[in-house]
Amino acid sequence: MSEVSASQADRSELTAAQRNAVAELLRVSPVADELGRRFARAGHELHLVGGSVRDALLGRLGQDLDFCTDAHPDETLRIIKGWAESIWETGREFGTIGAQRDGLQLEITTFRAEAYDQVTRHPVVEYGTSLVDDLKRRDFTINAMAVSLPDHRFTDPFGGLADLAARVIRTPGTPWESFGDDPLRMLRAARFAAQLCFTVHPDVREAMTRMAADLDRISAERIRDEFTKLLCGEDPITGLRLLVDTGLADRFIPELTGLKLEIDEHAQHKDVYEHTLTVVRNAMSMEEGGCDFILRMAALMHDVGKPATKAVGPDGRVSFHHHEVVGARLTKARMKALRYPKDVIAQTVKLVALHLRFYGYGRGEWTDSAVRRYVTDAGDLLPRLHKLTRSDVTTRNRRKAAALAADYDALEERIARLAAAEDLARVRPDLDGNAIMELLGVPPGPVVGKAWQHLKDLRLERGPLDREEAEAELLRWAREQGVLD
Incomplete structure (x- = not known):
């Protein structure tokens, strides 16, 4: 031009x-x-x-x-x-x-x-x-x-x-003076880049890099609020990259930077960091009615357990066994440090813990019981889990991507069929607490809770039982546990 x-x-x-x-x-x-x-x-x-x-x-x-x-x-x-x-x-x-x-x-x-x-x-x-x-x-x-x-x-x-x-972010005076007065402004620069899809002036970016450690002066709550706005921005990927490239991420969410060091086990991505940013972008595309922070945060954190679980096998292939368990623990600790509400933490952690559960479904090994447990364990988070699992497919192999999509389509159809027949969203034992106490002749207490859980496990394993079957199973369990002679 x-x-x-x-x-x-x-x-x-x-x-x-x-x-x-x-x-x-x-x-x-x-x-x-x-x-x-x-x-x-x-x-x-x-x-x-x-x-x-x-x-x-x-x-x-x-x-x-x-x-x-x-x-x-x-x-x-x-x-x-x-x-x-x-x-x-x-x-x-x-x-x-x-x-x-x-x-x-x-x-x-x-x-x-x-x-x-x-x-x-x-x-x-x-x-x-x-x-x-x-x-x-x-x-x-x-x-x-x-x-x-x-x-x-x-x-x-x-x-x-x-x-x-x-479309540039610049400070009225020098960025050194501005950020020295209030280091939170460095995080705000990244947030505005994400919200407005603006670029950060080179002088501002340099100051952010050199002064990143000053962010330690800011309270966790203030950092949390800016980070939440960044992640819910129109272009959070730009903001996240800026946090990592300037070193700001190291001050409050170092797990994100750590992902850059890990090669994806499928060798289909530059690294797990790039894969993670793609998953965030994919998750955004599935949102309905504005930002779903819990979904975006779960997408961002879903693989943070990989650095601690990386292993190289005799054939040279890289694996990250149980990284979802480690990742859930790291996610909980990080979000707790940032003072997120307990319910937000619990939902995000559960999604991270469950995000790998689907893999293996395509081998045909899942029984109806396994499907019921998938639905029950996800609970109200099932719609988000569907989106997160689909977002996690970032392979460039079109045949593999199509096969995974088809497998998940089949799982959702199977869930729908079982849900229509059994009301999976509200799986409960076939006998309630009152019926258990009456049949066993016991007062409220731990025994009732254990009996209730046993009947729920049976319900998940075998589907609905009629009243006679449920009572027989309860009596059998009670005799095995020594509750009844």
């Missing part, structure tokens, strides 16, 4: 961005402009800033709006009292007052001129008096633009609009 045509393309991108912004701002302007007029009458400035301006330029402004002002929190409260439908002050110590109006969530923050203590990420809040100084302290140029209200004057002192058009 010639310099002239490239320049024309840039102008076209800017014009499109500006059109997006006008359309988005018109949508929210009844509230935003009214708020701006209230601040102006009180002798204060009000500006739409940060991600709100960026998203307006991208044509994706949501219901959450960020504003900055020269008014201090007490003054802000006086201005919005009686106008806002609700007000909250949870961010007051950082100069932020929250409000709601006409379905919009508003955060109004006093100009900041804050500094960080270079030990933790916690800022020492100092109120500022200048819009430009406030914008300068923001993380990236694409988040350092403002629209003044109610006159809609656009302020862009650091070239954020041009960077938005070029």
